[in-house]
Amino acid sequence: xxxxxxxxxxxxxxxxxxxxxxxxxxxxxxxxxxxxxxxxxxxxxxxxxxxxxxxxxxxxxxxxxxxxxxxxxxxxxxxxxxxxxxxxxxxxxxxxxxxxxxxxxxxxxxxxxxxxxxxxxxxxxxxxxxxxxxxxxxxxxxxxxxxxxxxxxxxxxxxxxxxxxxxxxxxxxxxxxxxxxxxxxxxxxxxxxxxxxxxxxxxxxxxxxxxxxxxxxxxxxxxxxxxxxxxxxxxxxxxxxxxxxxxxxxxxxxxxxxxxxxxxxxxxxxxxxxxxxxxxxxxxxxxxxxxxxxxxxxxxxxxxxxxxxxxxxxxxxxxxxxxxxxxxxxxxxxxxxxxxxxxxxxxxxxxxxxxxxxxxxxxxxxxxxxxxxxxxxxxxxxxxxxxxxxxxxxxxxxxxxxxxxxxxxxxxxxxxxxxxxxxxxxxxxxxxxxxxxxxxxxxxxxxxxxxxxxxxxxxxxxxxxxxxxxxxxxxxxxxxxxxxxxxxxxxxxxxxxxxxxxxxxxxxx
Amino acid sequence: xxxxxxxxxxxxxxxxxxxxxxxxxxxxxxxxxxxxxxxxxxxxxxxxxxxxxxxxxxxxxxxxxxxxxxxxxxxxxxxxxxxxxxxxxxxxxxxxxxxxxxxxxxxxxxxxxxxxxxxxxxxxxxxxxxxxxxxxxxxxxxxxxxxxxxxxxxxxxxxxxxxxxxxxxxxxxxxxxxxxxxxxxxxxxxxxxxxxxxxxxxxxxxxxxxxxxxxxxxxxxxxxxxxxxxxxxxxxxxxxxxxxxxxxxxxxxxxxxxxxxxxxxxxxxxxxxxxxxxxxxxxxx
Numbered sequence: 039x040x041x042x043x044x045x046x047x048x049x050x051x052x053x054x055x056x057x058x059x060x061x062x063x064x065x066x067x068x069x070x071x072x073x074x075x076x077x078x079x080x081x082x083x084x085x086x087x088x089x090x091x092x093x094x095x096x097x098x099x100x101x102x103x104x105x106x107x108x109x110x111x112x113x114x115x116x117x118x119x120x121x122x123x124x125x126x127x128x129x130x131x132x133x134x135x136x137x138x139x140x141x142x143x144x145x146x147x148x149x150x151x152x153x154x155x156x157x158x159x160x161x162x163x164x165x166x167x168x169x170x171x172x173x174x175x176x177x178x179x180x181x182x183x184x185x186x187x188x189x190x191x192x193x194x195x196x197x198x199x200x201x202x203x204x205x206x207x208x209x210x211x212x213x214x215x216x217x218x219x220x221x222x223x224x225x226x227x228x229x230x231x232x233x234x235x236x237x238x239x240x241x242x243x244x245x246x247x248x249x250x251x252x253x254x255x256x257x258x259x260x261x262x263x264x265x266x267x268x269x270x271x272x273x274x275x276x277x278x279x280x281x282x283x284x285x286x287x288x289x290x291x292x293x294x295x296x297x298x299x300x301x302x303x304x305x306x307x308x309x310x311x312x313x314x315x316x317x318x319x320x321x322x323x324x325x326x327x328x329x330x331x332x333x334x335x336x337x338x339x340x341x342x343x344x345x346x347x348x349x350x351x352x353x354x355x356x357x358x359x360x361x362x363x364x365x366x367x368x369x370x371x372x373x374x375x376x377x378x379x380x381x382x383x384x385x386x387x388x389x390x391x392x393x394x395x396x397x398x399x400x401x402x403x404x405x406x407x408x409x410x411x412x413x414x415x416x417x418x419x420x421x422x423x424x425x426x427x428x429x430x431x432x433x434x435x436x437x438x439x440x441x442x443x444x445x446x447x448x449x450x451x452x453x454x455x456x457x458x459x460x461x462x463x464x465x466x467x468x469x470x471x472x473x474x475x476x477x478x479x480x481x482x483x484x485x486x487x488x489x490x491x492x493x494x495x496x497x498x499x500x501x502x503x504x505x506x507x508x509x510x511x512x513x514x515x516x517x518x519x520x521x522x523x524x525x526x527x528x529x530x531x532x533x534x535x536x537x538x539x540x541x542x543x544x545x546x547x
Numbered sequence: 548x549x550x551x552x553x554x555x556x557x558x559x560x561x562x563x564x565x566x567x568x569x570x571x572x573x574x575x576x577x578x579x580x581x582x583x584x585x586x587x588x589x590x591x592x593x594x595x596x597x598x599x600x601x602x603x604x605x606x607x608x609x610x611x612x613x614x615x616x617x618x619x620x621x622x623x624x625x626x627x628x629x630x631x632x633x634x635x636x637x638x639x640x641x642x643x644x645x646x647x648x649x650x651x652x653x654x655x656x657x658x659x660x661x662x663x664x665x666x667x668x669x670x671x672x673x674x675x676x677x678x679x680x681x682x683x684x685x686x687x688x689x690x691x692x693x694x695x696x697x698x699x700x701x702x703x704x705x706x707x708x709x710x711x712x713x714x715x716x717x718x719x720x721x722x723x724x725x726x727x728x729x730x731x732x733x734x735x736x737x738x739x740x741x742x743x744x745x746x747x748x749x750x751x752x753x754x755x756x757x758x759x760x761x762x763x764x765x766x767x768x769x770x771x772x773x774x775x776x777x778x779x780x781x782x783x784x785x786x787x788x789x790x791x792x793x794x795x796x797x798x799x800x801x802x803x804x805x806x807x808x809x810x811x812x813x814x815x816x817x818x819x820x821x822x823x824x825x826x827x828x829x830x831x832x
Binding site: 273294296297350410 | 594595596600601614615616771772775776777783787789790791792793794795
């Protein structure tokens, strides 16, 4: 929270904020010390985290889904950097780094004394191995494209990694936060792990739970709990009941406003609202007719009353967005006015595009909430402009193979959880196939910027064009609501990228 | 047990059963009327967002509204139609396939009969819902018709086994031999002797299968494998209401009552049918 206030505070306030932060930090550390002495929390507690996102496997380069980031990022695996809950990029395994004058050579010095869970020491070779895993041909990492600029990795000694780039990449540290540092001798990573994080994998029961236990040789600050168990549910009501009956301690993100009623007025629970980066998209396949026509996409954007949809699904929570960029990204601009709800102009645009009587298309709809109900809403809304929607319900696996890999779809519904994922629009090979050379170029240039200001301006321009092109239909931004038992504190609120750092969680005795 | 006692017991039992038949016929008839009515009229356009989010029951919205503000009563009425279509479709398919295979098995050579009987037993041992899920999953996208087909196939094994046993019993009768000697073809035997004899029992069984098909469809829809939206299946309504069950319990209760009333109605009707159609029970009177 303190970090967030500092980020949002104006420059005039900054100094005051910083001193306040310092005082707060001192207080906090005093409190921590005091707590440790007085033991008002159980240092060996088992924290049970309830989640709906079970990973498909344990390797984030093998299509494991968002669940693996939730369970493993900074808990089991660490990167050279991490995306903190505040949205800042912080060094983790990189002790410090230097950038050459031309911005093409990054020299990283690794943290000393870091051990993998298998007992091996961290060396620069592991880092090289880990980055190359993500950029390799077999990798299915969604960030693979962002790391394409890496021309070569050198390991002059065990503690130094030199990354050579083919062009400037201002967000290299940020992109490296997606790269898990894995022991280069590790095998079978879809079912086991060998990372450097504060926890190691104890037990994985497919379809049920993932148990982590404190790693005693951890190089950094020890976790304030003993074990962390991610308990997986396929159904939100079951998850809520689990929290009510005390079989889980925390729900990482509540998926329906109606279930909150049970917790809000109950003194045994804490309901906290953070900032989400999860967007619900009606993504078209921009390669195929009629969605290759900008006018059709704009018409559809205008025909849908996003506010009414948000209200239906989330009640009074969540917010509207006009593009892929949520307010927490530095290059946010309010684009909700672009192609705002206007049925008459939607009809006119459709006529201009050559579809005066509308057309029909199929939405591949993942079978879990809220997708089916959203698809029905779209069906009703689009019928008003003569567009007939067929709903094809598919599983998450089918979505991955049919839509994401094979691009065999007309339109689909999907929640995009990633932070700073506007860059996906700069990749014409991405599943939605949006290809505007201007945007591709702007996103490329933004990467090559020398200052963050330059980068921000370019991405703002790109963002505006993408919104003007109605590349996809950004329906709304999810709220981020964490509910926990009162006895549990210290968990991350924002869950950026669906991460959930468990190290700081405390459970009262 | 003396004769008098038997008679008293059986007449009172008969009265009770005719009451169940009446209730069953009333419930099923109600659903048929509602289902037919939805073809021309529902209180609200089922797709239209005619109210606010999760409205409580009122004179306007008899069962309240769902999250999208759609009138639940209209959706449940359409659910009656969907359920009846699926039930009818499933027993027609299950009946046609089942009776054909059952008769074939009854007439087949010993080896073929054993193979068919074993195959049917395996199919029956397989849970109906699981089998239907497999069929839906292997077809290209779920639709009302894949659901009907899947449930029909799953039910056909039970019908086939029953037909086989019943037909074999008839075939073992002396009058079949007499009929054959007098020149009746096998097709004639089926038409004149077998079907009229096994029909009452089969009918009751098919009626029970109807109820099972309605439940199976609701289960498939609940799992997202049944009739896709906008078909307002009760199973899907139940699934969609699950997240709001604490704030708007009516959303789950109302389709639940509709489902239960139809299935109970069918079972009572089947029970009554058995009395009316079964010659062995009739003779006891």
